[in-house]
Amino acid sequence: MLDIAAVTGSTAAIGYGLAAIGPGIGVGLVFSAYIQSTARQPESSRLTLPYVWIGFAVVEALALLGIAFGFIWAG
Amino acid sequence: MAVQSMVLADVPFPPSVEDFYLPSILPWGEHDNYWFTKITALVWLTTALIIIFFLVSYRKPQLVPTKKQWIAESVYGFVRNNVAVEMIGPAGVRFAPYLTTLFTFILLNNFWGIVPFVQISPNSHIAFPAMLAAVSYVMFIWVGIRHHGFVKYMKVSLIPPAPWFILPLLIPIEFFSTFLVRPFSLAVRLFANMFAGHMLLLVFTLGGFAMLNANAWFLPFSLVSWAMTIALTFLEFLVICLQAYVFTVLTASYVQGALADEH
Numbered sequence: 001m002l003d004i005a006a007v008t009g010s011t012a013a014i015g016y017g018l019a020a021i022g023p024g025i026g027v028g029l030v031f032s033a034y035i036q037s038t039a040r041q042p043e044s045s046r047l048t049l050p051y052v053w054i055g056f057a058v059v060e061a062l063a064l065l066g067i068a069f070g071f072i073w074a075g
Numbered sequence: 076m077a078v079q080s081m082v083l084a085d086v087p088f089p090p091s092v093e094d095f096y097l098p099s100i101l102p103w104g105e106h107d108n109y110w111f112t113k114i115t116a117l118v119w120l121t122t123a124l125i126i127i128f129f130l131v132s133y134r135k136p137q138l139v140p141t142k143k144q145w146i147a148e149s150v151y152g153f154v155r156n157n158v159a160v161e162m163i164g165p166a167g168v169r170f171a172p173y174l175t176t177l178f179t180f181i182l183l184n185n186f187w188g189i190v191p192f193v194q195i196s197p198n199s200h201i202a203f204p205a206m207l208a209a210v211s212y213v214m215f216i217w218v219g220i221r222h223h224g225f226v227k228y229m230k231v232s233l234i235p236p237a238p239w240f241i242l243p244l245l246i247p248i249e250f251f252s253t254f255l256v257r258p259f260s261l262a263v264r265l266f267a268n269m270f271a272g273h274m275l276l277l278v279f280t281l282g283g284f285a286m287l288n289a290n291a292w293f294l295p296f297s298l299v300s301w302a303m304t305i306a307l308t309f310l311e312f313l314v315i316c317l318q319a320y321v322f323t324v325l326t327a328s329y330v331q332g333a334l335a336d337e338h
Contacts, residue, residue: 050324050328053321057324061263064260064268067267067271
């Protein structure tokens with residue numbers, strides 16, 4: 001078969017790009033919920049802030065697992 | 076321009092994991108010897124700086140604090156009030172010293188990542204975050220067992236209040252998330268953030284040189300790339316503070332979960 005065009009590189013990069021979609025949406029949802037709740041009820045902002053960071057960290061862990069496994073299985 | 080490109084000729088691009096293994100210091104310049112490298116030196120320096128700073132600033136405590144005492148007190152007060160007490164409740168004051176140590180140690184270790192001419196964080200090697208995560212992991216389990224007793228602690232942490240027929244599904248999930256994922260994600264989160272940050276700065280710095288090497292007319296793009304490096308350094312500063320805070324808050328929340336009576 002004749003190659004008309006070819007791309008070389010690591011498929012891990014593509015995989016990580018796909019894997020980052022989910023956590024990206026998740027982190028966006030966490031902060032959008034925080035902004036919305038603070039706009040509706042400004043006095044609750046300090047109360048909810050620790051949960052924002054915990055939620056953010058838990059969601060972000062997925063993207064970070066993606067980085068780690070990307071390097072492990074980069075091949 | 077010819078001389079310049081000869082100087083720049085061997086810029087390695089793209090950066091790789093190998094860039095994190097710096098040559099040894101004590102047998103000077105050796106490559107496969109990792110007993111005393113820049114990383115080791117930075118960790119010792121961090122430890123020394125924290126110990127000396129807190130000792131000196133609290134040697135003669137005064138009612139109206141001096142500037143040094145004020146800084147030390149506000150760091151401790153921040154962690155005690157905004158992390159320990161807020162997450163754990165009044166019982167959290169007991170854990171404030173550990174959490175403050177953790178916070179300052181991680182913060183300073185991360186901060187080496189953007190100090191000019193140092194620019195690598197010890198936390199970009201997984202060994203250091205893994206050790207910190209192990210300490211937090213052992214501590215929150217120990218605290219839980221001390222508070223409840225082993226059997227009750229296992230019951231509290233593994234059996235959520237749910238109908239009995241769903242428990243065979245929930246118990247393994249709870250076990251997996253509490254005892255397996257927690258230490259792993261604590262360590263990997265800190266490590267991956269520092270690792271990716273260093274990698275990002277390397278890509279833009281070395282990328283500028285690589286473009287300049289390819290063609291001297293690419294100089295404007297190189298300048299843009301180096302300007303990006305500076306902008307990303309500020310982003311890194313944000314990430315550095317955030318990760319130190321997140322690690323501390325998560326440790327506090329795990330301790331809180333271990334001390335909680337019911338789900």
